Amino acid sequence: AQSVTQLGSHVSVSEGALVLLRCNYSSSVPPYLFWYVQYPNQGLQLLLKYTSAATLVKGINGFEAEFKKSETSFHLTKPSAHMSDAAEYFCAVNRPGSARQLTFGSGTQLTVLP
């Protein structure tokens, strides 16, 4: 079964510092992987996705993620954190089959310190 594990339920960084949010996946087939961001009392917004094309994926708001099959990882990074990046981040994998349901990780709350 497809699943993702996010290491660290809370991550704090200083403004301008590197952001690194960790996600490891388990999948019996080549996965499609996603990172979503959720601001308080809002829905989920897609940051980026991996669909077996390029292993380094660039997303919105300066975020990127690298798919590493050998490490079964899809970590999210941003070179320089901004205060507006403070939010909850979810890694997700979709199940094979026509419905392509998403299975989410438990989420990482990112705090950006001034």
Place this chain on the structure above:
Amino acid sequence: DAMVIQNPRYQVTQFGKPVTLSCSQTLNHNVMYWYQQKSSQAPKLLFHYYDKDFNNEADTPDNFQSRRPNTSFCFLDIRSPGLGDAAMYLCATRASGSSSTDTQYFGPGTRLTVL
């Protein structure tokens, strides 16, 4: 702009009083999903529609029902809300087919409070 709309954004109901949450979309996507997200947790899929075909997750309680009268609209009915049903309810859509990007587009959610 094409989008996913959820109404109302905030809903308060009483214990045991039926409630309906609404989702509409202008994306013309054929797949629609309902998720439940409790505080500080990940979204959990309740069910989805693939076109008109309804698909329930195995662990979705019978208390939750859904209707999709047409492509644009989907409703979540909670027949007898309990205190444990207080959560954010998220609707999402996706286009299927060979040109699909596999991306789900989410609405802003409805926060349900049960008194």
